[in-house]
Amino acid sequence: MKKFKKFIIIFCALMLLIVACAPGDEDLNEDESNEPIDDNNTGANANNDTFDDEEKELKGSAQGYAGEITVTVVVNGEDIVSVEAIGKDETEGVGSLAIDELPDKIAQADSVEVDNVSGATKTSEGIKQAVNNALQNNIQSKQ
Numbered sequence: 001m002k003k004f005k006k007f008i009i010i011f012c013a014l015m016l017l018i019v020a021c022a023p024g025d026e027d028l029n030e031d032e033s034n035e036p037i038d039d040n041n042t043g044a045n046a047n048n049d050t051f052d053d054e055e056k057e058l059k060g061s062a063q064g065y066a067g068e069i070t071v072t073v074v075v076n077g078e079d080i081v082s083v084e085a086i087g088k089d090e091t092e093g094v095g096s097l098a099i100d101e102l103p104d105k106i107a108q109a110d111s112v113e114v115d116n117v118s119g120a121t122k123t124s125e126g127i128k129q130a131v132n133n134a135l136q137n138n139i140q141s142k143q
Helices: 002-021 095-109 121-142
Strands: 054-065 068-076 079-086
Touching: 054 121, 068 121, 079 095, 079 121, 095 121
Parallel strands: none
Antiparallel strands: 054 068, 068 079
16 A cells, blocks of 8 residues: 555656646747748738728628529628628528528628538538638738
8 A cells, every 4th residue: 555655646746747847838939929820921911911990891792502692791800790691592491591590600700611501501602602702802902
C-alpha cells in the first residue's frame, strides 16, 4: 500500500510539472496575430481594401429547383445583418420552406455555411449561391 501512495504522489507531481511547463498564451510570438491568413490575397482585405461600417443592401440571384431565386442581403461591414429570398416558382411546401427558413439561418450564422433545409436541397443551394453572388458583387464593386 505504501508503494501505491508513493506512486500516486510521484504521478501527481509529474502531472503538475507537465501542466506548469505547458506553453500558455503568453508564450506566443508577439508578431503573430489572430487575423485569418489569406494566402491567395482574395479576402476582404485584398489590395488593402476594407469594408465600410455602414449598412448596404446587396442583390444576388441564382438558379433554384424550379427557377431563379433572388436575394436581398443587408450587410454592415463584413457582417450579414439580414437576408430575404424570393423564389416564386419553387415547390410549395418544400422549396418554399427553404425560402422561409434558410435566410434567417444564414443571417444568424453570418455565413452561408449552414445546413440545407431537408427535402429542398436544390432550393437551399440556390439561396446560398445567390447570397454568395451578392457578396461577391459587393467585393468586385470595391476593386
